[in-house]
Amino acid sequence: MKLTKEIQDSIPFQYANDVRSGKITTGKYIKLAVDRFFQWIDSAEKDGYHIDHNSGMHVIEFFEFFLKHTKGPLANEPVILSPYQQFTFYNIFAWKDENGNRRINHVYEKVARKNGKTAGLAGLGLYCQSFDDEEGAEIYAAATKEMQAKVCWEQAHDFVFKGIGLRKIGFKNTQREIRFEHRERNGNVRKGNFRFLGGDSKTQDGLNPSLAIIDEYHAHKDDGVKEVLESAMGARQNPITYVITTAGFNTTSVCKAAEDVYKDILDGHKIDNHTFIMIHDLDEGDDWEDPANWVKANPNLNVSVSMKYLKREYTKAINQPSKIPNFKTKHLNMWVDAAETRIEDHIWMKSDKKIKLANFIKNGCAGALDMSSTTDLSSLGLVSNPDENGIIDILPLLFCPSDTIDKRSKEDKVPYRFWKDLKLKDYIDFEGTDFSEDNFWEKLPVLIATHGNQIDYATIEDYLQKLEAIFLPKWWEYDRWSATQLVQNMTEKEIEMHPFSQTISHFSEPTKQFEKHAYAAEFRHGGHPILRWMMSGVQAYEDPNENIRYVKNRSTKRIDGIIMTIMALAGTITPEEDNNESKYNHEEFTL
Structure with missing residues (x-):
C-alpha cells in the first residue's frame, strides 16, 4: 500500500x-x-x-x-x-x-x-x-x-x-x-x-x-x-x-x-x-x-x-x-489482588494500648451492632469520642453460638475456644472507674458463647442494655435489615437506635476516617485478638467514584467487628439532631 x-x-x-x-x-x-x-x-x-x-x-x-x-x-x-x-x-x-x-x-x-x-x-x-x-x-x-x-x-x-x-x-x-x-x-x-x-x-x-x-x-x-x-x-x-x-x-x-x-x-x-x-x-x-x-x-x-x-x-x-x-x-494501571491486606498488622498494632473505659464516660461515645445470620459471628460495641490527645477507644463484644465453636475453629482455622476462655478485662484499663472488681467485667469473655447452635438474640439484647446503662452512648447504629426485632425491643425500652444504610456510599467516609485514625495510631483497642484477626482479613472494594467499603477477602476470615467499629465511629461523627438516622444516610454524604 x-x-x-x-x-x-x-x-x-x-x-x-x-x-x-x-x-x-x-x-x-x-x-x-x-x-x-x-x-x-x-x-x-x-x-x-x-x-x-x-x-x-x-x-x-x-x-x-x-x-x-x-x-x-x-x-x-x-x-x-x-x-x-x-x-x-x-x-x-x-x-x-x-x-x-x-x-x-x-x-x-x-x-x-x-x-x-x-x-x-x-x-x-x-x-x-x-x-x-x-x-x-x-x-x-x-x-x-x-x-x-x-x-x-x-x-x-x-x-x-x-x-x-x-x-x-x-x-x-x-x-x-x-x-x-x-x-x-x-x-x-x-x-x-x-x-x-x-x-x-x-x-x-x-x-x-x-x-x-x-x-x-x-x-x-x-x-x-x-x-x-x-x-x-x-x-x-x-x-x-x-x-x-x-x-x-x-x-x-x-x-x-x-x-x-x-x-x-x-x-x-x-x-x-x-x-x-x-x-x-x-x-x-x-x-x-x-x-x-x-x-x-x-x-x-x-x-x-x-x-x-x-x-x-x-x-x-x-x-x-x-x-x-x-x-x-x-x-x-497495575492489577492488584484485592486479597492484599488493607491495613497491615504492624500498623494496626500501633494502637494496642489498653482500652480506657473512663473515656467512654468522660468524652462520650456511640454504639453499633452488626447482627449476623443465626449461626455466624455477631458483634456489638462502642467507640468513644477522641480524648484530649485525639485518641479514640474501641470496646468490642463478639458473640458466637456455643455449639458451633468447634466447627467455626476448623473452618476459620482460628482458636475460637481459646478466645472464649480469654477475659476481656486483660485488654482494658480500668483507671478512673470503679469497674475493676465488678462481676460483669470480671467474667466478660473476649468471645461470648451464646446458648445453643444459633445466635441467642436475647443475650445480645442483655449486653446492649448493660452497656447502655453504664456508658449512656449517644445512640446505637444498626443495619435495618438484620436487627428488626431487637431494634423494636430496644426502642420500646427508650434506647435510641439509628439505622445505618449498608451501601458503599454511606460506608465510604467513615471507612476513610477509620483508616486515617488507624494509620495515625489514634485508636486504643488493647490488641483485642479477634479484632486483630478480623483486620487481617479486610480488603476494600472501591467503586468508580472512589467510594470504599470493606469486604472480607477470599479466605474464611470474618470482619463483623471491624464493620461494627466503623458504624459506631460514624455515630460519633454524626451531630445530634431531631431525627434518628446516621448522617451518612443523607444525600449530601453520598460521595
Missing part, C-alpha cells in the same frame, strides 16, 4: 514512528500495537484492506473544529487530541475494506486516570452521532451504574452546552439524552441520540446502538451490560464497541480475563484483526516507584496529568500504605 508524504507526516504516523524509534517512552504492549499497525500496512492488499486517510483525519479534525474545553485552565480553548489519541481514533476510522466498511468494530483501551479519556470518548460519541454515516445513530455511554455512565455523557452534554458550532449543526441537549438532527443539502434528515446506560437502569430494551462506550470495565462484575449492547448491534453495518478502563482489584474479573486475551493477540498467540488494542502499562520488572516509568501508563503526562500531581499521590500512598493499591491501579 502506497503511503504519500502527507500521510506519513500526519500525527498518527509520527506517533507510531516515535514509539518505534523509542523517542516516545511506552510499555511493551503499546510497542506491539504499533508493530501490528505497520504489519497491517505491509499486508493490507493481501488482507483486502486499505487506509482511508481522509476518514482517519476527519474524526481528529472534528475535535479541534467543534469542541472546546469546558473546565480548567484550557476552558474555551479548542480540544486538540494528544498523539496517542489521534493514533487510536485514526486506526478506528481509517482502516476500511473494499466496500468501505470499517475493519475495526471493537476497541480495548487501558489507560490511567487523568489522561483525557472522558473528553476523548465524549467527543467520539458526538462525532459518531453526527458524522459516522449511520442512519439513526444511537450512542450509549455504559457502566455498572448510571452515575458512572453519566460521567462521559455529561462531558458530551457540556460540549454541546458550550459549543455554538455543535448547536448550529443540529445538536440539542435534553435531561437524559443529547439529540442530533441535521437536514442535508439533498433534503435527507440525519438524526442521532446519545444516552447513558447503567446496569441499574430501569430499562435496557429497544436498543440499537451504533457506538457502545463501556466505561471502567474493571468494575463490571460480569459482561451483562456489554452483552446487552453488543447483542443489539446486529442490524448495524459498522458498529463499534469501545471498552475503556484502568486496572482494578479483582484479578479474576471479566475485564482481567479479557485483557489477557487482548495481550495474547498482541503477542501473536491469538488472531483478531477486527479488534484494536491500546494497553498503556508498565512492563514486567519495572520499578513502580520510579517516576521514569510512570509515563508508560500515563501517555498524556504533563498534558492533562502532571508529574507533580502523580508524585503528590505517590507520597500520600507511601505515607498511608492502604492507598498504595489505589495508586497502582488508578495511576499506574
Whole structure:
C-alpha cells in the first residue's frame, strides 16, 4: 500500500514512528500495537484492506473544529487530541475494506486516570452521532451504574452546552439524552441520540446502538451490560464497541480475563484483526516507584496529568500504605489482588494500648451492632469520642453460638475456644472507674458463647442494655435489615437506635476516617485478638467514584467487628439532631 508524504507526516504516523524509534517512552504492549499497525500496512492488499486517510483525519479534525474545553485552565480553548489519541481514533476510522466498511468494530483501551479519556470518548460519541454515516445513530455511554455512565455523557452534554458550532449543526441537549438532527443539502434528515446506560437502569430494551462506550470495565462484575449492547448491534453495518478502563482489584474479573486475551493477540498467540488494542502499562520488572516509568501508563503526562500531581499521590500512598493499591491501579494501571491486606498488622498494632473505659464516660461515645445470620459471628460495641490527645477507644463484644465453636475453629482455622476462655478485662484499663472488681467485667469473655447452635438474640439484647446503662452512648447504629426485632425491643425500652444504610456510599467516609485514625495510631483497642484477626482479613472494594467499603477477602476470615467499629465511629461523627438516622444516610454524604 502506497503511503504519500502527507500521510506519513500526519500525527498518527509520527506517533507510531516515535514509539518505534523509542523517542516516545511506552510499555511493551503499546510497542506491539504499533508493530501490528505497520504489519497491517505491509499486508493490507493481501488482507483486502486499505487506509482511508481522509476518514482517519476527519474524526481528529472534528475535535479541534467543534469542541472546546469546558473546565480548567484550557476552558474555551479548542480540544486538540494528544498523539496517542489521534493514533487510536485514526486506526478506528481509517482502516476500511473494499466496500468501505470499517475493519475495526471493537476497541480495548487501558489507560490511567487523568489522561483525557472522558473528553476523548465524549467527543467520539458526538462525532459518531453526527458524522459516522449511520442512519439513526444511537450512542450509549455504559457502566455498572448510571452515575458512572453519566460521567462521559455529561462531558458530551457540556460540549454541546458550550459549543455554538455543535448547536448550529443540529445538536440539542435534553435531561437524559443529547439529540442530533441535521437536514442535508439533498433534503435527507440525519438524526442521532446519545444516552447513558447503567446496569441499574430501569430499562435496557429497544436498543440499537451504533457506538457502545463501556466505561471502567474493571468494575463490571460480569459482561451483562456489554452483552446487552453488543447483542443489539446486529442490524448495524459498522458498529463499534469501545471498552475503556484502568486496572482494578479483582484479578479474576471479566475485564482481567479479557485483557489477557487482548495481550495474547498482541503477542501473536491469538488472531483478531477486527479488534484494536491500546494497553498503556508498565512492563514486567519495572520499578513502580520510579517516576521514569510512570509515563508508560500515563501517555498524556504533563498534558492533562502532571508529574507533580502523580508524585503528590505517590507520597500520600507511601505515607498511608492502604492507598498504595489505589495508586497502582488508578495511576499506574497495575492489577492488584484485592486479597492484599488493607491495613497491615504492624500498623494496626500501633494502637494496642489498653482500652480506657473512663473515656467512654468522660468524652462520650456511640454504639453499633452488626447482627449476623443465626449461626455466624455477631458483634456489638462502642467507640468513644477522641480524648484530649485525639485518641479514640474501641470496646468490642463478639458473640458466637456455643455449639458451633468447634466447627467455626476448623473452618476459620482460628482458636475460637481459646478466645472464649480469654477475659476481656486483660485488654482494658480500668483507671478512673470503679469497674475493676465488678462481676460483669470480671467474667466478660473476649468471645461470648451464646446458648445453643444459633445466635441467642436475647443475650445480645442483655449486653446492649448493660452497656447502655453504664456508658449512656449517644445512640446505637444498626443495619435495618438484620436487627428488626431487637431494634423494636430496644426502642420500646427508650434506647435510641439509628439505622445505618449498608451501601458503599454511606460506608465510604467513615471507612476513610477509620483508616486515617488507624494509620495515625489514634485508636486504643488493647490488641483485642479477634479484632486483630478480623483486620487481617479486610480488603476494600472501591467503586468508580472512589467510594470504599470493606469486604472480607477470599479466605474464611470474618470482619463483623471491624464493620461494627466503623458504624459506631460514624455515630460519633454524626451531630445530634431531631431525627434518628446516621448522617451518612443523607444525600449530601453520598460521595
